[in-house]
Amino acid sequence: xxxxxxxxxxxxxxxxxxxxxxxxxxxxxxxxxxGNLLTDNAFxxxxxxxxxxxxxxxxxxLSVGSVIGFTTVFxxxxxxxxxxxxxVAFVAILALSAAFGAAMGAVIxxxxxxxxxxxxxxxxxARGASFLLSTESVPxxxxxxxxxxxxxxxxxxxxxxxxxxxxxxxxxxxGALLLNLTRFGANVYAxxxxxxxxxxxxxxxxxxxxxxxxxxxxxAGIAGIVFSFYTSAGYSLSAVGVELDSIAAxxxxxxxxxxxxxxxxxxxxxxxxxxLIQTYINFDGTLSSWWTKIATGxxxxxxxxxxxxxxxxARRPVAKRAGAxx
Amino acid sequence: xxxxxxxxxxxxxxxxIVILAVDRVVSPQFFDLRLQDGxxxxxxxxxxxxxxxxALLSLGMVxxxxxxxxxLSVGAIMAISGAIAASLAxxxxxxxxxxxxxxxxxxxxLWNGFLVSVLGMQPIVATLILMVAGRGIAQLxxxxxxxxxxxxxxxxLGNGSILGVPVPVAIALGxxxxxxxxxxxxxxxxxxxxxxxxxxxxELAGVGTRAMILAVYVWCGICAALAGVIAAADxxxxxxxxxxxxxELDAILAxxxxxxxxxxxxxxxxLAVLGxxxxxxxxxxxxxxxxxxEFNLLVKAVVVLAVLLLQSPKLSGVANVATRxxxxxx
Numbered sequence: 001x002x003x004x005x006x007x008x009x010x011x012x013x014x015x016x017x018x019x020x021x022x023x024x025x026x027x028x029x030x031x032x033x034x035g036n037l038l039t040d041n042a043f044x045x046x047x048x049x050x051x052x053x054x055x056x057x058x059x060x061x062l063s064v065g066s067v068i069g070f071t072t073v074f075x076x077x078x079x080x081x082x083x084x085x086x087x088v089a090f091v092a093i094l095a096l097s098a099a100f101g102a103a104m105g106a107v108i109x110x111x112x113x114x115x116x117x118x119x120x121x122x123x124x125x126a127r128g129a130s131f132l133l134s135t136e137s138v139p140x141x142x143x144x145x146x147x148x149x150x151x152x153x154x155x156x157x158x159x160x161x162x163x164x165x166x167x168x169x170x171x172x173x174x175g176a177l178l179l180n181l182t183r184f185g186a187n188v189y190a191x192x193x194x195x196x197x198x199x200x201x202x203x204x205x206x207x208x209x210x211x212x213x214x215x216x217x218x219x220a221g222i223a224g225i226v227f228s229f230y231t232s233a234g235y236s237l238s239a240v241g242v243e244l245d246s247i248a249a250x251x252x253x254x255x256x257x258x259x260x261x262x263x264x265x266x267x268x269x270x271x272x273x274x275x276l277i278q279t280y281i282n283f284d285g286t287l288s289s290w291w292t293k294i295a296t297g298x299x300x301x302x303x304x305x306x307x308x309x310x311x312x313x314a315r316r317p318v319a320k321r322a323g324a325x326x
Numbered sequence: 327x328x329x330x331x332x333x334x335x336x337x338x339x340x341x342x343i344v345i346l347a348v349d350r351v352v353s354p355q356f357f358d359l360r361l362q363d364g365x366x367x368x369x370x371x372x373x374x375x376x377x378x379x380x381a382l383l384s385l386g387m388v389x390x391x392x393x394x395x396x397x398l399s400v401g402a403i404m405a406i407s408g409a410i411a412a413s414l415a416x417x418x419x420x421x422x423x424x425x426x427x428x429x430x431x432x433x434x435x436l437w438n439g440f441l442v443s444v445l446g447m448q449p450i451v452a453t454l455i456l457m458v459a460g461r462g463i464a465q466l467x468x469x470x471x472x473x474x475x476x477x478x479x480x481x482x483l484g485n486g487s488i489l490g491v492p493v494p495v496a497i498a499l500g501x502x503x504x505x506x507x508x509x510x511x512x513x514x515x516x517x518x519x520x521x522x523x524x525x526x527x528x529e530l531a532g533v534g535t536r537a538m539i540l541a542v543y544v545w546c547g548i549c550a551a552l553a554g555v556i557a558a559a560d561x562x563x564x565x566x567x568x569x570x571x572x573x574e575l576d577a578i579l580a581x582x583x584x585x586x587x588x589x590x591x592x593x594x595x596x597l598a599v600l601g602x603x604x605x606x607x608x609x610x611x612x613x614x615x616x617x618x619x620e621f622n623l624l625v626k627a628v629v630v631l632a633v634l635l636l637q638s639p640k641l642s643g644v645a646n647v648a649t650r651x652x653x654x655x656x
Contacts, residue, residue: 117578297460
């Protein structure tokens, strides 16, 4: 229950924001717009789910945007140039990205290095590798792609819940269950609370670190496949800066960047808030896209300041009690 | 420790020499210098010139990292100050342009410093806010366009020369000397290192850690603003989208290559700038070698990993044990 209040605030912001948008542009309150919101942010939702695990465990993963870029290029080349069946290409790239994440986790743990700089190296490595594969955009024409793009559940009111939106929702729900109901999830929280304490409690810190970064990279790989469905192309410059968007979504979702607290559902709401800002700007038409960045920055500040306040508030009674005892 | 001091920096100097030697192999004219129109030209000068923005950023960044912080917003600050300088350049005097651009950097630095030292936010998070919003602000200033200018004074800042040395290089050198004089000429550097080593203990010992932290972020902001002005002057325009993009990562990398630990404490200004030069020498070398510039990122990744592993506490632990064993044997 301890993760609830910040999530609640995020939810209130989302609902209030949506209501405000709907008052100004009644058309926003339609399943069509909501369906598009989910589709357009599907890859972000997936990658932010992985980022939530990493950040709750007290780490950070800067490499996810590059992994998405690499995945799109790899998948496009494998299917179009090397003649690999799409499913085999998907399995190969997922195995590759999981191994990549595991390697980063291992380096972080074994050499006791800051995750920030290790995943920064990972970011350079993955982006550089995708440049090496191809610097131009490779269109994907495989029949699977048109089939997936065409598939959608009809929602009442003319909206479409596309395949990639469904994939995202499944992963978000799966992530939430994994975080809240399994031993793995409990260990993630323990690691973020205190590595030393977790170690003393008998958590296999090394194995957990490897698995957490593996999960993040694996989800980035899935996000990359989803991104290639979304654009029907592989491009080495795609998803530049997505690591920032996903970190912002996680923070807006009420997860503490110091680790130990947070939720996947909050992150999902954070993704939706970012998508809502984008949708509002599209509807308005006169506002320029850079307002997205400023609005995201302001939201980030508001949420972090709020968390800071909550943390300070939570600490105060403890200090008083301690003072009373001594 | 004094016996160890000369060893500090040896690795960086050796690395630079090795990379220079490789550059010499791929491009035989690498060390050629010639004087033309009162300005030196040549690959070496080119390395210095192009390395200037990252070198300036690393000057501020190394102080921030020494306090156990990090500043992700320097690239965005570059974009803001470049945008301001470019929009004012043709209508205002040089003094106003510089004051406005550097003032913007100062305000950005104050904001970061306020969040970290007064509100007690984690540096990564606090500076992430400006990193995300800053580029939006820069685009607001340029109204989304690429602003060009023709003010000869500002152009001189990017392309002129003093005694044959390109102006940006002279400015970077000046800033290095100035920063060095301020932090090493007084106890300031020591206090910054103390803050990074153990903020609580320093606070108890009477160090004004909050003021220290605020000051380093302000200085970092000013250095970034200066880098932004030079970058804008170099291309005679401001591109809010791309100015200083990802340079924060290069600056952090330069500091790490320079041997300053991300966990704060001891720092070296000269080695951080040397780190920036190492990065630029690699970039130029890859360009000259005719390999696609895409190799840049891969090479950088390998270098980061190598430097990290060398600095890793675990590995240095092994090294220490090895030396101790050797000593006991002797």
